[in-house]
Amino acid sequence: MQELLERIRKCEICQAHLPLGPRPILAGHPESKILIIGHAPGTKVHKTGVPWDDQSGKQLRRWMGVTDETFYDETKIAQMPMGFCYPGKGKSGDLPPRPECAPQWHDVLLEQMPNIQLTILIGQYSQKRYLGNKRERNLTETVRNYQNYAPEYFVLPHPSPRNQFWLAKNPWFEEEVVPEFKKNIEKHIG
Template sequence: MNQLLSEIKNCSVCKEHLPLGPRPIVSAHPESKIAIIGQAPGSKVHQTGVPWDDPSGKQLRKWLGVTDEQFYDERLLALIPMGFCYPGRGKSGDLPPRPECAPLWHQPLLDQMPNLKLTILIGQYAQFRYLGDAMEKNLTETVKNYKSYLPKYMVLPHPSPRNRFWLSKNPWFEEEVIPQLQKAVSSTLKNQ
């Protein structure tokens, strides 16, 4: 695993497309129980090198019901983005994750984590890759039908502050899905 993480952190496959240059951000361990597959690091995370070290990460930890210490313990949680580097900024936010990363690195990483019990898919890019045709017609419907993906996958919208409008339009998410998410996370971490 250490050699693989080193290879990932030295990856420069798509450097010509990265406005701030390559800085792959990932955290994983052979003992990881839960994999969180998100989109791509934002500019703040690119600067610090710490996964989910931004307002989205703070919200995600709240949703999961975990402490910072638990969240950053790679023996508990693997933090794997769809795109490992900051992709740059577009007209309405960050650009989509680079398409090279997931096909290149995800399976080798997952193969080295035999203790994974739950994979949390954040946003449409992760959901499309891992659920494929099992996805509903859009992210909202996919998240509404979260039970159909359990116990292997839990599906979430992105916890970005930009998604406040989505959260206010879909109160069922925090009323129903978050308690189920916290229950799944808590029971997975207890059964170590």
């Protein structure tokens, strides 16, 4: 697994499209129980090289009910975004994840992590790839029907501060889904 991670961290497959250059950010271990699949790192994460080392990560850890120590313990939680490098800035936030990463690396990574019991799909890009036509007509309905994807997957909106409007508009998420999410996390990592 270590050799594969090193190969991926040297990947330059989409270098020409990356404004800050390639810096693949991911984490995993053959013993990982939970896998988080989000969009792509932002500028702060690109700078530090630490997955979810930003406000979105703080919110995600709060939703999970875990400490930083638990979150960054690769034997418990693996990180495999849809795009491993910062994709650049768009009109209303970061650009979508580069399309090359997931087809190139996801399957070979998953083969190296046979103990994954729960995959957390954050946002529309991971949900589209992993749920396909099983997902609902939009992200809100997919998240509202999170039980339909259990026990293999747990679906979430992106925990970005930019999603405050969505969270305010959908209070059921924090009231109903987050407590169930925390229980699910605890069940898998104790």
